[in-house]
Amino acid sequence: MANKRYVNFFLFFVISFSLLHKSYPKSTNQSNEEHQILLELKNHWGSSPALGRWNSTTAAHCNWEGITCTNGAVIGISLPNQTFIKPIPPSICLLKNLTRLDLSYNNFSTSFPTMLYNCSNLKFLDLSNNAFDGQLPSDLNHLSALLEHLNLSSNHFTGRIPPSIGLFPRLKSLLLDTNQFDGRYPAEDISNLADLERLTLAVNPFVPAPFPVEFGRLTRLTYLWLSNMNITGEIPKNLSSLRELNLLDFSSNKLQGKIPTWIWQHKKLQNLYLYANGFTDEIEPNVSALNLVEIDVSSNELIGTIPNGFGKLTNLTLLFLYFNKLSGSIPPSVGLLPKLTDIRLFGNMLSGSLPPELGKHSPLANLEVSNNNLSGKLPEGLCFNRKLYDIVVFNNSFSGKLPSSLDGCYLLNNLMMYNNNFSGEFPKSLWSVVTNQLSTVMIQNNRFSGTFPKQLPWNFTRLDISNNKFSGPIPTLAGKMKVFIAANNLLSGEIPWDLTGISQVTEVDLSRNQISGSLPMTIGVLVRLNTLNLSGNQISGNIPAAFGFMTVLTILDLSSNKLSGEIPKDFNKLRLNFLNLSMNQLIGEIPISLQNEAYEQSFLFNPGLCVSSNNSVHNFPICRARTNGNDLFRRLIALFSAVASIMLLGSAVLGIMLLRRKKLQDHLSWKLTPFHILHFTTTDILSGLYEQNWIGSGRSGKVYRVYAGDRASGGRMVAVKKIWNTPNLDDKLEKDFLAEAQILGEIRHTNIVKLLCCISSSDAKLLVxxxxxxxxxHQWLHQRERIGAPGPLDWPTRLQIAIDSARGLCYMHHHCSPPIVHRDVKCANILLDHNFRAKMADFGLAKILLKAGDDESFSAIAGTFGYMAPEYGHRLKVNEKIDVYSFGVVLLEIITGRVANDGGEYYCLAQWAWRQYQEYGLSVDLLDEGIRDPTHVEDALEVFTLAVICTGEHPSMRPSMKDVLHVLLRFDRKSNGGILQDDICDETALLES
Structure with a gap:
């Protein structure tokens, strides 16, 4: 018996051990299989921001980016924004536990991937924002029966949505918007999805048809977006069963009839969008849906008055009724709404005044009531809560002074009040340079008065104050100003000579004022100006030849002034569509290119003008020769006689005179071209060019540190680059000089080194x-001991230097027209001020692209080894992406502490970094010892990844400088997480005046 028990125990032990032995390898084998499947995915799709971190040397694939595991098994793959192009491989469904797959925002362009039918456990599938095309397969229901979320929006699917769409018993979210489905609404099929909570069919060219009444059966819907899909007829009453709705959007359809009462009595509805339909009846006055947050019934044909019941909607934040045919007054109760932030009523036939309490009881941010028949004053408390950023009230009959609450309304961005009857002094605080956010001010055709500060805010883009009563001197314009119109006011004084701050301006109109003085010689810096009107003033003096630099100028009106002298011959360079120089005191020959019928009325009432003998269309006299041959001969004889007489006075006297003359010529031979207000002279600069002040040598000259001017008059330390004109290098140095002067003389940006002036002679050229x-x-990263640096730069300083440099390049690439390519971005050309703020320098190699987006070939390679992009060295092709590559190398230097040509066996730093990234991934060992603080390691490694992407071999795969800057700002704790506007390059870096 004992032996039997012994045998039974032994058998039990063997069987148990065998089962345990079999189960353990199975789990391990499954993990190994999934690891191998994921590596095959990586090999199939190639490198991407996420897959680049998938490392084959470790089995911990559950820690890889985009992978989610439960109990060691892969259950989720989330890889949006990876730029995948190759199709989804069938092997992905070998992950048997996969329940969630997100491949949105990639570049897939195949038909619907039916291989996903084999992913039998999928609950969540997101293929949105790709380029999938063709029709959806009729057997779409062969996808997992467990599916709860299906997102195919923003693709190129066509044809009819198959009936099988209604055969997913657990589906809660169906997003099919923004495709090219052109069949009938699949209303009956979708209505079978009893658990559906979110449905979007918007922005599809369906066959026009009435509203799908079947959707009334989807009683669990919380989100229904059906805009822009050719819905006709009225909104059916049976949708009143949708009691859980939070958002209802029927915009941009062809709906008619009344807005049904059930919408206003809907207790849970938070958002209502019905704009761009065809409603033709009054809004029901019985509004009791107190939970409504947003109402938008704009762009319809609504008639009648705005119901007073809107005042009961105490949770209302947005009220959009624009582009209808509403009449009558705006109910005063609307002004009492406590949460109202945005009210848009423009494009109606409203009359009366605005609600007197508007803005006083709510954080009102946007007011748009233009193109109505409104009158009276603006409400006194309009900006009471200091949240207002837009006031758009043009084309009404408003009058009186602006409300006192606008004095200090510093968030205002757009102020459009033109064509009203406003009067009184314009609030001075709205011109504040320090706090103001205004970019657009259009207040023309009113009766405003007041004066301007010395300088307007930097962020103004458009200012139109024409037909008012503003007086005083013209302000200095700066920053991003594109349009400045101040016609028919009482402005006086001279035109400011410092126009460099508005080199981006395209239109200036100062006509019919009281402006005097002469035209500034610096007017030529306005190289983007296409319209200039200074007529009807008291401007005197000559017309500057600098107009010849304004090559895009098409409209020029200088009539009715006191201009004298000749019309510069440089006008022959212009291609003017309209020119008026009439009623001045001009003399001499009209430039040849303007002696034709197109300009027949351009020179009237200038009796001193004349034309050549073969151009008499202007009815001007033929120009007489100023001297004939006999006169010239007699003058030459007299001159030679005088010289002979002087020579007879003695060689000593002649020698003294010649010596003095030579000194005078030497002094006058230096030509100074200023780009800013200077407090020093040519002599100040020349006297400082001696060896003790030498601080280095550039590619084409020596650099000196010179203290220019005296301290009492604002003297300053400057850097002077001296370029000698030698016979062998004359042409090349001339190009260097002209390129650097042209570019830096026009650019105004806080992260680009400021060129103060150019000084040139026949022997040398100076850049100050x-x-x-x-x-x-370069010195702070690689030559710390030589410059006596106390220690390495910390991470915040390095990051700030990278951001500053990126801003400068971003401005050059994205805000200069045409774009500017630096062509020699490197650490040595990034200079640091006393606060370690960085500026891009040394534009001797820079080149303006002839046409935005075009490549341009050059006859010779220029740049620095280690920084040059591969395509630059091989094909001599230049676009902005070569700067992105070079900047990526700079980032690598900042992060690793290595120099650009230090790649060991890998040729250069960029190739070394790429190998490290691919083979070993990210580790603290990549970082310079000075930035291995644990609080910054993660950010520094992310920037390392960015640098590797920037130095990619293919230019098309590199990001733009705007994208690079956006990423860098994410790591700057002061930049609000990198949440920026479209004009990121100069929105975050003030343009200097």
């Missing part, structure tokens, strides 16, 4: 820059 106290980034 602002002086950067802390030298170059």
């Amino acid at each position: 820059y602002e002086y950067m106290e802390n030298g170059s980034l």
Whole structure:
């Protein structure tokens, strides 16, 4: 018996051990299989921001980016925004536990991937924002029966949505918007999805048909978006069963009839969008849906008055009724709504005044009531809560002074009040340079008065104050100003000579004022100006030849002034569509290119003008020769006689005179071209060019540190780059000089080194820059001992230097027209001021692209080894992406501490970094010892990844400088997480005046 028990125990032990032995390898084998499947996915799709971190040397694939595991098994793959192009491979469904798959925002362009039918456990599938095309398969229901979320929006699917769409018993979210479905609404099929909570069919060219009444059966819907899909007829009453709705959007259809009462009595509805339909009846006055948050019935044909019941909607934040045919007054109760932030009533036939309490009881941010028949004053408390950013009230009959609450309304961005009867002094606080956010001010055709500050805010883009009563001197314009119109006011004084701050301006109209003085010689810096009207003033003096630089100028009106002298021959360079120089005191020959019928009325009432003998269309006299041959001969004889007489006075006297003359010529031979207000002279600069002030040598000349001017008059330290004109290098140096002067003379940006002036002679050329106290980034990274640096730069300083440099390049690439390519971005050309703020420098190699987006070939390679992009060295092709590559190398230097040509066996730093990234992934060992603080390691490694992407071999795969800057700002704790506007390059870096 004992032996039997012994045998039974032994058998039990063997069987148990065998089962345990079999189960353990199975789990391990499954993990290994999934690991191998994921690596095959990586090999199939190639490198991407996420897959680049999938490392084959470790089995911990559950920690890889985009992978979710439960109990060691892969249950989720989330890889949006990876730029995948190759199709989804069938092997993905070998992950048997996969329940969630998100491949949105990629570049897939195949038909619907039916291989996903094999992913039998899928509950969540998101293929949105790709380029999938063709018709959806009729057997779409062969996808997992467990599916709860299906998102195919923003693709190119066509044809009819198959009936099988209604055969997913657990589906809660169906998003099919923004495709090209052109069949009938699949109303009956979708209505079978009893658990559906979110449904979007918007923005599809369906066959026009009445509203799908079947959707009334989807009683669990919380989100229904059906805009822009050719719905006709009225909104059916049976939708009143949708009691759970939070958002209802029927916009941009062809709906008619009344807005049904059930919408206003809907207790849970938070958002209502019905704009761009065809409603033709009054809004029901019985509004009791107190939970409504947003109402938008704009762009219809609504008639009648705005119901007073809107005042009961105490949770209302948005009220959009624009582009209808509403009449009558705006109910005063609307002004009492406590949460109202945005009210848009423009494009109706409303009359009366605005609600007197509007803005006083709510955080009102946007007011748009233009193109109505409104009158009276603006409400006194309009900006009471200091949240207002837009006031758009043009084309009404408003009158009186602006409300006092606008004095200090510093968030205002757009102020459009033109064509009203406003009067009184315009609030001075709205011109504040320090706090103002205004970018657009259009207040023309009113009766405003007041004066301007010395300088307007930097962020103004458009200012139109024409036909008012503003007086005083013209302000200095700066920053991003594109349009400045101040016609028919009482402005006086001279036109400011410092126009460099508005080199981006395209239109200036100062006509019919009281402007005097002469036209500034600096007017030529307005190289983007296409319209200039200074007529009807008291401007005197000559017309500057600098007009010849304004090559895009098409409209020029200088009539009815006191201009004298000749019309510059440089006008022959212009291609004017309209020119008026009439009623001045001009003399001499009209430029040849303007002696034709197109300009027949351009020179009237200038009796001193004349034309050549073969151009008499202007009815001007033929120009007489100023001297004939006999006169010239007699003058030459007299001159030679005088010289002979002087020579007879003795060689000593002649020698003294010649010596003095030579000194005078030497002094006058230097030509100074200023780009800013200067407090020093040519002599100040020349006297400082001696060896003790030498601080270095560039590619084409020596650099000196010179203290220019005296301290009492604002003297300053400057950097002077001296370029000698030698016979062998004359043409090349001339190009360097002209390129650097042309580009830096026009650019105004806080992260681009400021070129103060150019000084040139027949022997040498000088470029005078602002002086950067802390030298170059190269010195601080690689020559700390030589410059006596106390220690390595910390991470916040390095990050700020990277952001500053990126801003400068971003401005050059995205805000200069045409774009500017630096062509020699490197650490040595990034200079640091006393606060270690960085500026891009040394534009001797820079080149303006002839046409935005085009490549351009050059006859010779220029740049620095280690920084040059591969395509630059092989094909001599240049676009902005070569700067992105070079900047990526700079980032690598900042992060690793290595120099650009230090790649060991891998040729250069960029190739070394790419190998490290691919083979070993990210580790603290990549970082310079000075930035291995644990609080910054993660950010520094992310920037390392960005640098690797920037130095990619293919230009098309590199990001733009705007994208690079956006990423860098995410790591800057002061930049609000990198949430920025479209004009990121100069929105975050003030343009200097």
